[in-house]
Amino acid sequence: MDIRENLEKVTGQIVQAAESVGRDAAEVELVAVSKRHPQARIEVALEAGHRIFGENRVQEAQEKYEALKARYPALELHLVGPLQTNKAKDAVELFDVIQSLDRLKLAEALAKAMKQTGRAPKLFIEVNTGEEEQKAGVLPQEADGFIRVCRDELGLPVIGLMCIPPAHEEPAPHFALLSKIAERNGLRELSMGMSGDFETAIKLGATYVRVGEAIFGPRPKAA
Numbered sequence: 001m002d003i004r005e006n007l008e009k010v011t012g013q014i015v016q017a018a019e020s021v022g023r024d025a026a027e028v029e030l031v032a033v034s035k036r037h038p039q040a041r042i043e044v045a046l047e048a049g050h051r052i053f054g055e056n057r058v059q060e061a062q063e064k065y066e067a068l069k070a071r072y073p074a075l076e077l078h079l080v081g082p083l084q085t086n087k088a089k090d091a092v093e094l095f096d097v098i099q100s101l102d103r104l105k106l107a108e109a110l111a112k113a114m115k116q117t118g119r120a121p122k123l124f125i126e127v128n129t130g131e132e133e134q135k136a137g138v139l140p141q142e143a144d145g146f147i148r149v150c151r152d153e154l155g156l157p158v159i160g161l162m163c164i165p166p167a168h169e170e171p172a173p174h175f176a177l178l179s180k181i182a183e184r185n186g187l188r189e190l191s192m193g194m195s196g197d198f199e200t201a202i203k204l205g206a207t208y209v210r211v212g213e214a215i216f217g218p219r220p221k222a223a
């Protein structure tokens with residue numbers, strides 16, 4: 001399992017998918033999701049020149065990335081997992097992008113943390129396109145209103161939308177729905193697509209894909 005080779009392969013697939021629909025591959029950023037993988041494997045990707053990474057838990061990201069961010073100033077770290085309100089300040093201090101803004105309480109906590117810290121990570125609003133009960137994200141029919149409150153009332157730096165389609169459904173309709181909601185709200189960035197479906201997501205307009213296993217291999221079991 002060679003991380004450098006995997007990065008090259010995924011990058012090639014991104015280029016092909018983009019070109020197949022007449023898009024410029026430079027519009028698509030690859031977020032390498034390193035959750036549950038040790039720091040040593042992340043360093044292999046950094047040595048290979050990769051700079052954009054994703055984690056799904058604040059504490060694990062602090063442990064693995066604080067030193068790495070000091071050593072690699074261009075490192076851009078994304079939070080892709082759910083965020084508890086009481087971790088909002090820690091998240092604002094560590095992450096450059098938070099992709100999981102999904103409720104008003106969290107929006108308010110992030111606005112307060114940004115004021116306190118003077119940092120302003122870019123935000124994606126997560127949309128629960130499959131309307132799954134157990135899943136995070138605002139419902140599609142609530143998205144326009146929530147985007148308006150976050151941007152206009154709280155002044156948050158919302159740049160786009162994120163979704164995680166239901167595990168056992170065709171992802172394309174979910175990607176298309178997310179794209180439609182973003183477009184009508186004037187949001188440019190779309191975070192959609194993982195190892196199994198990032199090419200489909202790119203064909204439907206993804207500007208950020210979140211890829212874990214196809215880069216780092218199977219994840220070690222949670223401790």
Ligand SMILES: *Cc1c(COP(=O)(O)O)cnc(C)c1O
Pocket residue numbers: 033035056080081164194195196210211212213214
């Ligand atoms: C783990 C994770 C990914 C990466 O998933 P892979 O299937 O390993 O590519 C992407 N997005 C989120 C939100 C994740 O939690």
